[in-house]
Amino acid sequence: MKNATRNLLFKLIEAGRISSSNVPKSCRSDILNLKDRGFVDWEKSGRGGVYTVEDREAIITLLENTGYHGSTQALTPKAKAVAFHQDAHKGRDDTLLLMLSATQEVFWTNHEAAVNLFKIVQDCGIASLLIKPCDNWQTETPIALVENLDLLVYADQYFKHIAFDGSVLYYGGWISKRTIAWLKTLKNTPVTIFPDYDLVGLNNYLLLKQELPDLEIYIPENLADLLVRYGDPKRLTSSTDRTLIEQTRDEKASFLYALLLKHGVGLHQEGLMLGD
Incomplete structure (x- = not known):
């Protein structure tokens, strides 16, 4: 009842x-x-x-x-x-659960406590971070935001191909408002997004860029070649709204969008493994 x-x-x-x-x-x-x-x-x-x-x-x-x-x-x-x-x-739960990996020794602190993220990943294969309203988790090591689990689970293999060292944080699909709000609480932490190179990925980058002005997006030097070899035309035929992308003044987003349109395809993030 x-x-x-x-x-x-x-x-x-x-x-x-x-x-x-x-x-x-x-x-x-x-x-x-x-x-x-x-x-x-x-x-x-x-x-x-x-x-x-x-x-x-x-x-x-x-x-x-x-x-x-x-x-x-x-x-x-x-x-x-x-x-x-x-x-x-x-019921609204104010906690936030994140999944992380690391490419090198990375320390996270919460008030007086310190955690070696890399050690947890070495022992367990993956780590999780439960963030409560009273927490103040911080790290000064760079963070890579990855859209797909493959880059998290096999971070050591992917990031051999990518010049990045630090924490790897999985956001999955559309990045949530709560995750964005938490990222804004981090101090002195460089953040780079590694999205799918498609409409959702570009929208995610631009939405997050509005909240984190120093956000970077990873663009591989051989992206055009990857699009030609492994591009998927379905990545550009979805019903995802393009308004934010087409109206942006962000040079990197505009460059990426023009490149995707030129080749008529998008690229799954996992294509970064095929860089060599």
Whole structure:
């Protein structure tokens, strides 16, 4: 039973009657079911109607045996949403979970604590970072933002072909607003985006560039050759909005877009492995 229905029943028991117009839409099916079961009654009143208590003890028993009755302080936002709305998606979790790798020894600090990211990656193959609102994770080592998991899982192999050393952070598809907001909290941390060379990749770069003016985008010297050899025309035929790309004054984005249009293809990020 919805938490809104429970609250409505508490009010009904206290007042003895509630106008139909005061019953939220989300509760109407529950209230009609309770009417059919003889828990409440309805009678016409003016242009509308009024719900009254028919079986007070039955309603009290129902309330005692449904819903969450414990302390909410120990509940996570998602668990609280299930308790009161039966829907975890209605709970907003303020934590941010990121997946990372590293190409060299990299240290991240959070207040007084320090973590050797490279050591974790050596031991476990990949690392994750759970960022809570009270955290202050920082690193002065460069960060590579990668769109696809392949560059994260096989970072040591990919970055043999690329002049980059530092942390590798997976953002997956469209970079989220929460990830962008967190990136803005980093101090003295150079950030380079390694996107798919297509419409989504260019949009991601431009959206992030608006928030991180010092952001760089990696453009391989042999990108034209990679497009000719391994380009995928479907990367340019998607329904992705091109407005931001076509109106930008960013020279690198304009150069990339013109190159993609010239060859009529885009390039999956994994093509960077084929640089030699």
